[in-house]
Amino acid sequence: MNERKQHVINKAHQLFIEKGFQATSIQDILDYSGISKGTFYKYFSSKSELLIAIYKANFKKLQKERNDLLIGKNPSDIEVFIKQLELQMISNKKNKFVALYEEVMSTNDADLKHYIRITRLRSLRWMFSRFIDIFGEKNKPYLLDCAIMFQGLLQNNLQYNRLATDSNEKISNVVRFSVNRLVKLVEEVAEADEQLHPQELLEKWLPGPQKNNHEWISQFYKIINLMRNCITKHFHDKYDQEKYIELLEFIQEEIMHTRAPRKFLIESALQTLQNNPLDIWKKELLQLTQIITAFFQQLEENGEDEH
Amino acid sequence: MNERKQHVINKAHQLFIEKGFQATSIQDILDYSGISKGTFYKYFSSKSELLIAIYKANFKKLQKERNDLLIGKNPSDIEVFIKQLELQMISNKKNKFVALYEEVMSTNDADLKHYIRITRLRSLRWMFSRFIDIFGEKNKPYLLDCAIMFQGLLQNNLQYNRLATDSNEKISNVVRFSVNRLVKLVEEVAEADEQLHPQELLEKWLPGPQKNNHEWISQFYKIINLMRNCITKHFHDKYDQEKYIELLEFIQEEIMHTRAPRKFLIESALQTLQNNPLDIWKKELLQLTQIITAFFQQLEENGEDEH
């Protein structure tokens, strides 16, 4: 991205943090970042679009850090989840994102409102999927409710805690306290077998990447299994067999159980499969490539880079 | 209140509900309510002050209805609490108070922000005191945390529920679901013996009527007991004894356990006590009157009419 544009984004973000979004006029931004009006409107069609640019720039970074915390860890380990939450809460506080959210909901800018709505829903979806990691498929029917309640519970705890003490180190205490409640909450709701929001709602609110789509999932597994059979049938060399099976399993693992599947790795793996000496499974490999391409396409459409 | 002014308040509230606070210009209000600019600024110093007037008008009514639900009921009955919540949530939805809250936090109007802050804290205090009614003194150390968490949990449940279905009848389901979680939450936190926010914080955030002040309470009970002893000692007629004891107990009950003590009733009771034929307890009665006067004074200062 244009360095000058990034500079404007940073300066404007500083002003928004200090004075708030509404209270910062475009003229303020022009003065503070040292550009002219013409340039501003060349970069951004409005103050709202500038704010969206700020969000996007930060979320991308945050999302990466959040996913990095999972690398090499067991996704069901709740300590990893706590770390991820802390990371996000500290970032939220530093960047005043919550305050800016609320401010924005008041504006009459439909685009901005929509963006915020989507962002919140994405956050909910992330939490829901992490809950599935942590609390298991058996609790799935209750986990959307739990995610909704936990978000509110945590947010209020943080808000009032900030009112009480303005120290940063306390955030981890608040997160841990809240998560302690969460664990029992999940148990309790599952025990009572009560549901307020069916999990399909999430898909309705946020037509997502096909990861949540059962049809897609079953098709993906079908092809993977077909190929696995191919391998055991056609490769008699034990070393080759193992190598290709491992590649296949890596692809499966990366796509199904990684927060942000690494496209380049998967493409590389597909390439290696294609370059096998026997030249079997032409059809299956094409299907696999297609379904994975579709997956990444949807991921990007629904990901952080919408329009 | 001036009928014309009330008319402006109603019309403006309609506009705020339809278009939002920020999006409604003063000119819109002038046109819609049919007054001139001069008159507007005679009534309200700004649009913000008009909004505060809207809040006050509605809260007074809501508070009355909410307290009426308790009349003749056991305060520890959770069904009453559920009814009270439903009442408030339906009102919030109808009047779009939550949306208006959020909008307001973005404005740079310090007065308005302060008012909203106080209003939210009052709501929290109300919930805290109701939790004490319901879950008992033994759980008190955990009930502020529970109130904070429950507010967030309920709010989020309602918000996402509105996103899912826009029907009004569902509100009671959401409330009941949330309260079911609450009951177990209180048990669980007490069991774990974890506390995030000490209850003194509430007093610090919202220096309240002395009802929460232990010193005042003990003094109040001391005087009441002194007078009770007087009665049993000096009145030998069984009918008189019972009558004065009942008056005393009414005062105690009304002040200590009623959400909005009825000043006129208490003053009337005090008057009756003063007019007793024996003319004993002059000193004690004076003390009681003083402490009750102080109580009502603080109640009004901290009550709903803060400017």
Place this chain on the structure above:
DNA sequence: TCCGAATTATACTACCTGTATAAAAATATA
């Protein structure tokens, strides 16, 4: 009927967003 208070209409200041445009500066190209 008349006085004074309430109300209106209107003009005015100061600020805001967003558009348009000509001049100046930076950059690329020959």
Place this chain on the structure above:
DNA sequence: TATATTTTTATACAGGTAGTATAATTCGGA
């Protein structure tokens, strides 16, 4: 180096908003 092209600036402008000020008008009560 000289010329062409793009980027950036400075500035004026239109249309909107909040709030102040003031003269004219209306209305209710003595």
